[in-house]
Amino acid sequence: MDAAHPGSMDLSDYLGLVRRHWWVVLLLTAVGVAGAAAVTRTLPREYVSSTSVLVQPSGGDANAAGGRTKGEINLDTEAQLVRSTQVATTAAELLRTHVDPRNLSRSVSVEVPPNTTVLQIKYAARTPELAQAGSHAFAEAYLRSRDANAHYDLDSQIKALNAKLKQLSTQLGQVIVKLGKQSGDAPNRPTLDSQRATLQAQINQLNGKLNGLSTTAVSAGRIISDAGLPNRPRKPDLKINLAGGAVLGALLGLLAAALRHRLDRRVRRAGDVWRRADVPVLAEVTGRAKPRLDDVFPPYGSGGRIFNRLRNEVVAAISAVVPAGERLREPSGTQPAAETALGRAVVVTGASRGPSATLVAANLATALARTGSEVVLVGAHLPDLLVGVAPLAGLVGVQPTPGLSDVICGRVALSTALQRAPRTPHLRVLATGATASAAGLLQSQALRDIVAHLRTQCDYLIIEAPSAEASADAQSLAGVADAAIVAIELRRTRYPQVLDAAEQLRRVGTVLLGAVVVPRLKVPTSVPAVAPAPRPTPSAALVEDTQHFERIDETKLAELDAAAGQGAA
Incomplete structure (x- = not known):
């Protein structure tokens, strides 16, 4: 992935x-x-003022068939008339402005409240005064236009009636003239009398209509709510x-x-490690477990319980990888070949630079030793790779020298460098040491011999290896171990680093048990300087072996020291 x-x-x-x-x-x-x-x-600010106009029926009103409003007046039509060029021209005259009426009408909007004959004429302008004046001007212009149209329709009707009356009066005069020329017993006299009566009736009817139109008062509508001065802008x-x-x-x-x-490729949470890097998470040091770089977690604290569970998972997993009956056959001079039980070796390496591997290795070794198992903890961070990393010796409470680098270089014997942790009786520690030499010490045969020998003297061998990003030493150490654990530091380790560390371990055939995720640690800015320990004489070294490492006999120790000297050469 x-x-x-x-x-x-x-x-x-x-x-x-x-x-x-x-x-x-x-x-x-x-x-x-x-x-x-x-x-x-x-x-720009936009103020809106509204004027309400009550529209009243006039002589020329007619509702369109299928119109939205069903009354005598079609208010949809009237709303369109408000925005007409004729009304806009009159409004421009009232406002005394030279703005194009077509542009002026774009600022007008008309609303028709439901079930009313009221038009709400709204005008938008940049100032409250212009909005008020514009709304009133368009309402007044609309009423004037409607009044003028009503008067025009009324005058048109009166003119038509007068023309019709004139025509009928002319016809009536002609009939009367004809009647005057006829005798009383003329055969067409009854017809002429009938025509005269009919024409007279029509004339009387038209005169009645004309009188009604002449006395009609035109009222096209009125303003029922004048425009007010808006106090805040709409837009x-x-x-x-x-x-x-x-x-x-x-x-x-x-x-x-x-x-x-x-x-972002940094590991932000433990759940993403499996999904994005295909590495199972064995434990996550979170919550109230605040990691310390000067001491291990107490056994009954939050962090101690986390590493106790991790210990159980590691023991169960490594037991499935390495059978309990596996033994190592070693030659011992002229004596018959002896069979020695092998301790399980686990390498703990960090996916990125930092003290995460040191923290995990120290706490895991302490948790294993608390069960009564003999545990040896080996610090493999050489001094030249220890910049910015917390020393292993400070976590378990032992002296930083002599250590592994001193043993590999032949400066001290292995038994001299091994120290028993003061607070954990079943834990012995091989610290990093203080010898700074060329790279490649962790890939020498001497180191392999030391690891192989230590495995015969303990139940579990925990190796704190350099980060897989720093060098290939972690891969070399994993090659002589049974299983490996990757320490991941949140918000510092990146997913490509986790993938690379897992690939390095798998390429040498080491079983990757999983990852232990710890929060971001505050890396010390400096590491205390350690004075190199003087190299003891061979006789003193043998005495040290007898006192501190009783399970190592003198013959094996001499062979191991010789191999260490050859590896350093």
Whole structure:
């Protein structure tokens, strides 16, 4: 699996993403709100004033078939008339402005409240005074236009009636003239009498209509609520703009957090190690367990319980890898070949530089020793690789010298360098040592002989190796061990480093038990200087072997010292 391309994410991953990058989301949300406030200040203000006009029927009103309004007046048509060029021209005259009426009408909007004959004429302008004047001017112009149209329709009807009366009067005069020329017993006299009566009736009817139209009072409508002076602008709306800026900023924050998560290769939580690096997590030092670089966790504290569970898992896993009956056959001079039980060897290496491997190895070895098993802890961080790393000796309470590097170089004997931890009787420690020499000591045959010999003298051998990123020493040490554990430091270790460490261990055939995840540790800025220990004489070394390492006989110790000297040469 490519660490740069994580697998599918579920809801918990997205929630964790927001939790880890909350400051990005919050920052961009604040930026969005601030940007919206700044933009709102630069936008032009728009004030709106409204005038309510009651529309009354006039002689020329007619509702369209299928119209939205079902009364005598079609208010949809009237709303369109308010925005007509004729009304806009009259409004421009009332406002005494030279603005094009077509541009003036674009600032007008008309609303029709349901079940009413009222028009709400709204006018938008940059100042409250212009908005008020514009709304009133368009209402007044609309009423004038409607009044003029009503009078025009009324005059047209009166003119038509007068023309018809004139025609009928002419016809009546002709009939009367004909009647005057006829005798009383003329055959067509009854017909002429009938025509005269009919024409007279029509004339009387038209005169009645004409009299009615002449006395009709035209009222096209009236203003029932005049335009008021608006106290605040309609646009821009500060609340809406701020809410929009906050939403936009939050979305950008989420996108930035997702992009940051996508590009960030640092291990942020233990659950991602298995999903992105294909390495199982054995334990996670989190919660109230605050790692210390000057002492191991107490057995009944939060951290102690974590490493007790880790100890049980490691014992169970390594027992399945290395059968309990496996033995090592060693030659011993002229004596018959002897069979010696092998202790299980576990290498602890860090995926990145730092004290994570030292912390895990010291606490794991202490947890194993508390069960009564004989445990040897070997510190393999050479001094030239120890910059910025907490010494192993400080965690378990032993002297930093002599140590492994001194034994490999032949300066001291192995039994002299081995120290028993003062607070853990069943734990013996081979510290790192103080000899700074050329690289390659951890890949020498002398080191392999030391590891092989130590495995015959203990139940568990824990090797604190350099990080897999620093050198190939971790891979070399893993080649002489039964299993390996990778220490991962949150927010410092990267997924490619975890993948590389796992691949290095698997290439040498070592079983990778899993990873132990620890929080980011505060690395010491300096390491105390250690004075090199004087090299003891061979006789003194043998005495030390007898007192401190009773299970190593003199013949084996001499062979081991000789091999160490050859490896250093």
